[in-house]
Amino acid sequence: MQSPVIPDGTINSHAVNVGQLYYNDRTFITDSRGAVRPPSFYDDRFAQWDFQHGSDTQVTGDAWQGVLTVAKWSNFDPSHRQEQLLFTGDNLKRRTAIDDDTWGPEKTIWDSGNFTPANFASASQVNDKVNRSGDTMSGALNITSNHKIGDWRGTTQTGNYLSWLKYDSSKAIAYIGADGGSAIGNGGTGDNFVITSAGGGDLILSSSSGMIQANGQINTTNHGNSSQWQNTSQYALMNRGVSFTSNVDADQITQGTEIISIELPNGSGNTNFPFHDYGTFMRFRANSFTTDFAHAHNGNLWFKNFYNPNGAAGAAWRMAWDNQNFNPDAYVLQSALNNQLGNYATLNGVQTFTNTNTFLQSPVIPNASLSGRAVNLDQL
Numbered sequence: 588m589q590s591p592v593i594p595d596g597t598i599n600s601h602a603v604n605v606g607q608l609y610y611n612d613r614t615f616i617t618d619s620r621g622a623v624r625p626p627s628f629y630d631d632r633f634a635q636w637d638f639q640h641g642s643d644t645q646v647t648g649d650a651w652q653g654v655l656t657v658a659k660w661s662n663f664d665p666s667h668r669q670e671q672l673l674f675t676g677d678n679l680k681r682r683t684a685i686d687d688d689t690w691g692p693e694k695t696i697w698d699s700g701n702f703t704p705a706n707f708a709s710a711s712q713v714n715d716k717v718n719r720s721g722d723t724m725s726g727a728l729n730i731t732s733n734h735k736i737g738d739w740r741g742t743t744q745t746g747n748y749l750s751w752l753k754y755d756s757s758k759a760i761a762y763i764g765a766d767g768g769s770a771i772g773n774g775g776t777g778d779n780f781v782i783t784s785a786g787g788g789d790l791i792l793s794s795s796s797g798m799i800q801a802n803g804q805i806n807t808t809n810h811g812n813s814s815q816w817q818n819t820s821q822y823a824l825m826n827r828g829v830s831f832t833s834n835v836d837a838d839q840i841t842q843g844t845e846i847i848s849i850e851l852p853n854g855s856g857n858t859n860f861p862f863h864d865y866g867t868f869m870r871f872r873a874n875s876f877t878t879d880f881a882h883a884h885n886g887n888l889w890f891k892n893f894y895n896p897n898g899a900a901g902a903a904w905r906m907a908w909d910n911q912n913f914n915p916d917a918y919v920l921q922s923a924l925n926n927q928l929g930n931y932a933t934l935n936g937v938q939t940f941t942n943t944n945t946f947l948q949s950p951v952i953p954n955a956s957l958s959g960r961a962v963n964l965d966q967l
Contacts, residue, residue, distance in 0.1 A: 616653065619643070626669040626684035629658040641675070646682070646693045648675020663687045677701070740765075753786065760786040833857060837868065837879065838899040846871045851881075861889035861904035886911055 593602055616636040623643050629635065637654040644652055653674040659667040663684055671690070673680040679696045695701065717724060730736055741747035741764070748764020762783040784790035792799050831852035837859040840847060849868040851857060860868065865884040870877060872895070879899065881889040888909070893902035906912075919927075932938040955962040 625688045626663055626690060627687040629656050629669050631658060631661050633658055644673060646673050646675060646680055648673070648678060648680065652676075748781075758786055760784070760788065761790075837881075840870065840899075859899070861906070862887070 614636055616638050619637045620640050621643065622639070623645075624637070634655065634657045637656065639652055639654055641648060641650050641652055644654060646652065655672040655674075656669060657671075658669050663669065663686060669684040671682050673682070673693070678701055679698070680693045681696060682693050683691045685691045739749070748762050750759045751761040751763065752758070753760050762781070762785050765780050782790065832849050833852055834856035835849065835851075835858075837857070847868075847870045851860065851864075851866045851868055853863070853865050857863065861881050862883045867882050869880045869882075872878075875895055876892060877895055877899070878892045879890060881904070883889070888907040889904045890907060891899075891902045891904050893899055932940070952961055952963050954966055
């Protein structure tokens with residue numbers, strides 16, 4: 588017996604030949620409207636097309652949908668689950684079987700019609716943001732604002748400060764903060780703002796081209812004999828305090844370019860000052876020259892100016908004349924005095940009287956020893 592030769596089938600109920608089975612360019616879509624088909628319906632190794640309503644598939648989209656189901660094996664297994672592509676209109680959906688009776692949730696396949704990458708942040712963009720609840724930045728923080736930059740505060744009184752760490756995070760170098768002593772490290776109250784050098788180093792305030800200006804009073808609690816001020820207050824006033832300073836050698840005071848001010852006691856071992864009495868001393872220096880002023884409590888002012896390489900010992904103190912220690916009306920110019928005294932005989936030297944001089948009382952003269960000299964009464 589041989590298979591009969593038949594033409595291509597053209598009606599649904601007609602038989603088809605082998606050529607139509609293997610070389611047909613179209614796949615038949617089963618009209619299964621009204622049938623809710625679980626994964627177990629597709630129980631053999633095949634792919635099947637269905638035409639169904641959205642109420643059958645329970646997938647959103649157009650009312651009428653085309654469904655492509657792929658059954659990888661003859662039964663459900665987590666390692667080869669049934670899967671579906673659902674053509675629902677504008678969006679292409681997919682879902683995977685959870686078990687024999689249940690399909691998993693629908694998933695929309697993204698395309699250029701329903702997804703714009705420019706509207707979404709990438710993972711790197713999210714990772715480049717700082718978390719408001721706490722985070723670590725690996726780059727510089729630059730803040731730009733047309734108004735106030737913002738407010739900084741800790742939520743506890745003893746923690747309202749910023750800790751500035753060493754570059755390798757090995758220790759805190761400085762604390763900056765408010766609420767009294769919080770930035771000092773021991774907590775506290777009040778409205779003080781504190782900058783503390785906490786790492787064992789110096790606290791240095793530096794300006795590359797301008798001044799460091801303090802608009803309020805500066806008080807110190809550990810200034811000793813002010814050597815700290817000498818070393819750290821360059822280009823500024825160094826105040827040695829209100830207490831008297833003793834055993835100071837004016838020629839040995841070390842100084843940069845700051846102004847030094849000292850209140851002097853009555854002696855007490857001070858040397859190379861123009862007086863040993865109560866008063867004040869001030870020194871200022873500019874490049875190659877230094878000027879000293881010493882003001883005694885009696886009102887006299889002394890000064891000297893010296894070339895720095897020569898040192899203070901190379902210059903002499905000078906007292907300034909003023910209207911309290913000098914009255915010009917009581918003196919005449921030396922040149923005028925010389926002219927006036929030119930007509931008078933001096934006490935020493937040879938004098939010649941050219942005219943008649945009348946003495947109201949006889950002058951006392953020594954014994955004459957040369958011819959032509961006047962003699963006294965005893966010689967007569």
